[in-house]
Amino acid sequence: SAIDLLYGRGPAQLHALQTESDPRQFTFMIGTLPGVQASEPEGSGRTQFTARTTMGGLYPFLPRDAAAAIREWVPADTGCGLDLWADSEARPTWIGLNAQAPGAAFNGSMTFGDYR
Numbered sequence: 001s002a003i004d005l006l007y008g009r010g011p012a013q014l015h016a017l018q019t020e021s022d023p024r025q026f027t028f029m030i031g032t033l034p035g036v037q038a039s040e041p042e043g044s045g046r047t048q049f050t051a052r053t054t055m056g057g058l059y060p061f062l063p064r065d066a067a068a069a070i071r072e073w074v075p076a077d078t079g080c081g082l083d084l085w086a087d088s089e090a091r092p093t094w095i096g097l098n099a100q101a102p103g104a105a106f107n108g109s110m111t112f113g114d115y116r
Contacts, residue, residue, distance in 0.1 A: 024089070024092075026095060027086045027092055030049050033051045033053050034053065034057065035051055036050070036082075037049070044088065045087060045088025045089075046085055046087055046093070047085070047086050049084040051081070052079065055075070055076055055077075055080050056076030056077060058082070059071065070106055073101065073106070074101045074106045079099065080097060080106070081099075082095075082096070083095070084096075087115075091115055093111070093112055096108070097109070
């Protein structure tokens with residue numbers, strides 16, 4: 001499935017990511033990218049993080065299998081835009097990514113919303 005390709009994991013590992021990992025890891029990883037900018041928190045505490053980087057700067061944060069598959073079409077020097085919205089507890093609510101290489105585009109997003 002696409003999820004298995006993206007995460008390079010089987011159903012048990014995917015379940016562990018969904019139930020046992022700290023979702024703030026995405027926010028913290030995005031915060032380490034060069035040039036990332038964070039908005040002032042909104043009244044509800046939501047913060048937007050944006051960054052312009054290269055896919056090469058992002059590949060180390062992706063699962064190896066996914067990075068290898070994407071790298072075949074989108075070289076490391078390809079520019080990309082990253083957009084993350086986090087709630088008042090630094091948990092992501094939405095992450096978007098877009099990159100355009102000659103002959104290929106990589107666009108994706110993930111929505112989060114069921115935190116316990």
